[in-house]
Amino acid sequence: MASRADGPGAGNAGGPGTGGGGAGRPEAAGLSGGIRDAGLSGDVRGAGLSGDVRNAGLSGGVRVEGLAVRQPATGRTLLSGVSFEVAPGESVAIVGESGSGKSLTVRAMLGLLPRGLEATGRVDVDGVRVDDDPRTRARQRGGVVSLLMQDPFTLLNPLRRVGRQIADGLPKGADPKVEVPRLLAEVGLPEDVAGRHPFQLSGGMRQRVGLAAALAGGPRVLVADEPTTALDATTQREVLALVRRIQRERDMAFVLITHDLRLAFSTCDRVVVMYAGRIMETGGAAAVRNEQLHPYTRALLAAEPPADRRLAVIPAVPGSVPAHDAVADRCAFAERCSLAVAECLAVGPVPKAVRPGRESACLRATELPAQPAPAPGVTLPFRGLADAVLDVRDLRRTFAGAGRPALAGVSLSIASGEVVGVVGESGSGKTTLARCVAGLERPDAGTILLDGVDCSDYGRLSRTAVRQARRTAQMIFQDPYSTLNPARTIGAALAEALRADGRPAASGDVARLLESVGLGRDMAGMRPAGLSGGERQRVAIARAVAGEPRLLICDEPVSALDVSVQAQILGLLAELRERLSMAMLFITHDLAVVRQIADRLYVLEAGRCVETGSADQVLDAPAHPYTRALLASVPDGSAGWLG
Amino acid sequence: MKHPRAGLARETRRRPPISVAVALAVLVAVAVATVFAPWIVPDATAQDLMLGITGPGPGHPLGTDDLGRDVLELLVAGARTAVPGALCVAAGSMLIGNLVGLPAGYLGGWVDALAMRWADLVFSLPALLVAIVVAGVLGGGYGLAIAVLVVLFAPTDTRVVRGAVLEQRHRPYVEAAQLKNLSAWRIMTRHVWPNIAPVALANVFLNFAYALVSLASLSFLGLGVPAGSPDWGRTLSDNRTQFLTNPWTVIAPGLAIIATAAALNIVGDWLYERVDRRGRAR
Numbered sequence: 001m002a003s004r005a006d007g008p009g010a011g012n013a014g015g016p017g018t019g020g021g022g023a024g025r026p027e028a029a030g031l032s033g034g035i036r037d038a039g040l041s042g043d044v045r046g047a048g049l050s051g052d053v054r055n056a057g058l059s060g061g062v063r064v065e066g067l068a069v070r071q072p073a074t075g076r077t078l079l080s081g082v083s084f085e086v087a088p089g090e091s092v093a094i095v096g097e098s099g100s101g102k103s104l105t106v107r108a109m110l111g112l113l114p115r116g117l118e119a120t121g122r123v124d125v126d127g128v129r130v131d132d133d134p135r136t137r138a139r140q141r142g143g144v145v146s147l148l149m150q151d152p153f154t155l156l157n158p159l160r161r162v163g164r165q166i167a168d169g170l171p172k173g174a175d176p177k178v179e180v181p182r183l184l185a186e187v188g189l190p191e192d193v194a195g196r197h198p199f200q201l202s203g204g205m206r207q208r209v210g211l212a213a214a215l216a217g218g219p220r221v222l223v224a225d226e227p228t229t230a231l232d233a234t235t236q237r238e239v240l241a242l243v244r245r246i247q248r249e250r251d252m253a254f255v256l257i258t259h260d261l262r263l264a265f266s267t268c269d270r271v272v273v274m275y276a277g278r279i280m281e282t283g284g285a286a287a288v289r290n291e292q293l294h295p296y297t298r299a300l301l302a303a304e305p306p307a308d309r310r311l312a313v314i315p316a317v318p319g320s321v322p323a324h325d326a327v328a329d330r331c332a333f334a335e336r337c338s339l340a341v342a343e344c345l346a347v348g349p350v351p352k353a354v355r356p357g358r359e360s361a362c363l364r365a366t367e368l369p370a371q372p373a374p375a376p377g378v379t380l381p382f383r384g385l386a387d388a389v390l391d392v393r394d395l396r397r398t399f400a401g402a403g404r405p406a407l408a409g410v411s412l413s414i415a416s417g418e419v420v421g422v423v424g425e426s427g428s429g430k431t432t433l434a435r436c437v438a439g440l441e442r443p444d445a446g447t448i449l450l451d452g453v454d455c456s457d458y459g460r461l462s463r464t465a466v467r468q469a470r471r472t473a474q475m476i477f478q479d480p481y482s483t484l485n486p487a488r489t490i491g492a493a494l495a496e497a498l499r500a501d502g503r504p505a506a507s508g509d510v511a512r513l514l515e516s517v518g519l520g521r522d523m524a525g526m527r528p529a530g531l532s533g534g535e536r537q538r539v540a541i542a543r544a545v546a547g548e549p550r551l552l553i554c555d556e557p558v559s560a561l562d563v564s565v566q567a568q569i570l571g572l573l574a575e576l577r578e579r580l581s582m583a584m585l586f587i588t589h590d591l592a593v594v595r596q597i598a599d600r601l602y603v604l605e606a607g608r609c610v611e612t613g614s615a616d617q618v619l620d621a622p623a624h625p626y627t628r629a630l631l632a633s634v635p636d637g638s639a640g641w642l643g
Numbered sequence: 644m645k646h647p648r649a650g651l652a653r654e655t656r657r658r659p660p661i662s663v664a665v666a667l668a669v670l671v672a673v674a675v676a677t678v679f680a681p682w683i684v685p686d687a688t689a690q691d692l693m694l695g696i697t698g699p700g701p702g703h704p705l706g707t708d709d710l711g712r713d714v715l716e717l718l719v720a721g722a723r724t725a726v727p728g729a730l731c732v733a734a735g736s737m738l739i740g741n742l743v744g745l746p747a748g749y750l751g752g753w754v755d756a757l758a759m760r761w762a763d764l765v766f767s768l769p770a771l772l773v774a775i776v777v778a779g780v781l782g783g784g785y786g787l788a789i790a791v792l793v794v795l796f797a798p799t800d801t802r803v804v805r806g807a808v809l810e811q812r813h814r815p816y817v818e819a820a821q822l823k824n825l826s827a828w829r830i831m832t833r834h835v836w837p838n839i840a841p842v843a844l845a846n847v848f849l850n851f852a853y854a855l856v857s858l859a860s861l862s863f864l865g866l867g868v869p870a871g872s873p874d875w876g877r878t879l880s881d882n883r884t885q886f887l888t889n890p891w892t893v894i895a896p897g898l899a900i901i902a903t904a905a906a907l908n909i910v911g912d913w914l915y916e917r918v919d920r921r922g923r924a925r
Contacts, residue, residue: 440818470824477815485816487837496833500823543819 060088067121079277093264096274146219152206163194169216204235262637277324309377316567395446421598491524501547534565666906687720720873732854740800748808762798778866807839848911852904
């Protein structure tokens, strides 16, 4: 919480040009009625503008000009030429994949860069130039500017009561007994939450507490760094709707960092698309949604799968995000761009106004082909009925100390070659189900028939039966960063997997396996540390399919990956499934993803299956209210999505 | 969850800081003394009773002890006794620690229970007191002192290794190896161990320093090397009555023990960071 560090600082501010501590109190008072007092706001801003340090019209807003971040120790540049403006009361989303520099941009803006990094360029916050003045900037944080962080589970001090943590951010002199309940009410939490400890709250409630704490200083600018990525889809929508409502009521400038373009369109007035440490495109949310003026934005949007239809092929962007310095003298996207011409590789373009309110860094922005129509959906191909490779009956599992069972009687079957999706939010039991089937978890009751063999308890199986079960079912995991042994080379890991599955494991076989998942054979000598997330997940898939299993259990295999990489991995899984006629148990929280790959769906809620059917049937005509709620929480990019 | 490209600042290749450079120099000097002492100071124990105890002066930079032996030469010769013993203790206890801690952490169940109760038992005994009693009852001797210390040190290593294994045990890469039906032994040695090796290595250094001091204490109490032998602990003990005549007879071996132990800790920490960073993405 940025707001905590500066409690006294904000109070001491007082002088001209720092409306922080002073503005906070009347602000909060004005909010007691739920609606911001327009007269008061004018008052505060008028007072600020009289100071000569203010820039006209930027009081309460943010302006970043020519921002660059370097690492002096290595001479590397991580981002450069970043300029944007957020007017008071305006919401702007900074969108990009990992490595795009979106988080670094706001960290540089707030003066919160990690050690060893240096920022240059001009930053004005609330009309005060702060890039050359760390003391003003520190005073502003928590007062004029507040930061809402990503992970609600680490954001709060686990040992302190929630109310006191919110009170930390209050301006000097404010009465916590009055202000804390008011802030809690503003974020939609009951008053008694103040007396609770963070572990007694759900993720969504914690993020609301984080928001209340961020609002405590009465900020003019609120920055949120992926505030809902760690939350469930339905909670994400609630929290975002809340943030946007409060932002409008308080008339704050709002900067949202996100990797999700549709989320950005739905939440913010304007979007700034970043890639490899540069700005690619900026414009109004609706305008960019209707027509993208940079091929990268087009590719990014196309790679986000829709939930309302199944695409024949998800248009993946080949390759991965380059380092800033590797593309310093050319268009950063040129190498992955199908429209690139020789000139794109020769000059490093800067964003230029293409039309009013729209900027694009594409040299060919004015001659881009017409916006392609959204790809039509395809219906599921009918797959003949085959014998079941997996048959789960009435599976139950309760973890020690848990209030309710993780699995409360789930039955499921997968036919040979069929892809079955299991969807649900965290706590629905979907991962427990996958781990039981894989034999990593022992169910309390119920049967698991894997290829006709009872595998409910791996401990009771004979050695040959266990080996048979392991060769029938393999699993890939969510986190690409811990799924590979960091101490072993890729080649050694794959050779071992081949041997374990009774296949020849000469270097030629390893190379073939690598190529089958779209990786170069020279990767065999590398260790996981040198690989990107997508490459690691490919290696993990190669390891799992080394012995051509009949069933592949996928536990959220793409949810930690960037959108463009996600599309690649989904394409790879679809291709492997055809080639190896492999069945899949596909666990995910993401309905748009599961729509693209699954033939049938099971919807889990709190350890029970509430709905099942073909993917088209469940997602086009959901029967259960829970399924409908899940479906409504998938961002569609429209301004009305948040309700 | 999206990860910002983390660890930017860490990727820079740093040269060892000055403290590590100094510590390395100390260790190199000690190692040279340990290996080459018989050639560097062939007659360190040669007595010159006519000279007797003298303060620092020409020919004897740190003076001589009551038997007229050069203190500096004794110091160099003493490394040959002090260092290999400590090395044996550190290596021995780490070997036991790995052999017991790896299965205890990975397999759990009764293996774990047995190993941990054994560790508890040894922990509950006051270490140095046990060493003194055992060495006293069995008549002392350097070999015995080393053996006793190995037994006393091993439970710590077992716990350290077990704890590190428990942390790795439920990582997806271990589960993936289990799903490939690899044997428990293979997963322990090929998959888990390389990832906990940095911790084990760091502990070797810590133990080495601790064993050096413990052995010196035992020798000081007359339960290690025989009286008169060149050994840092022993020299310190033998000369404590000479403190006022030539303080260097006591200060020099004491400094040698402290400097070596401190240098080992510094280098151990530094090596741990380097080894641990290698192969890790974030």
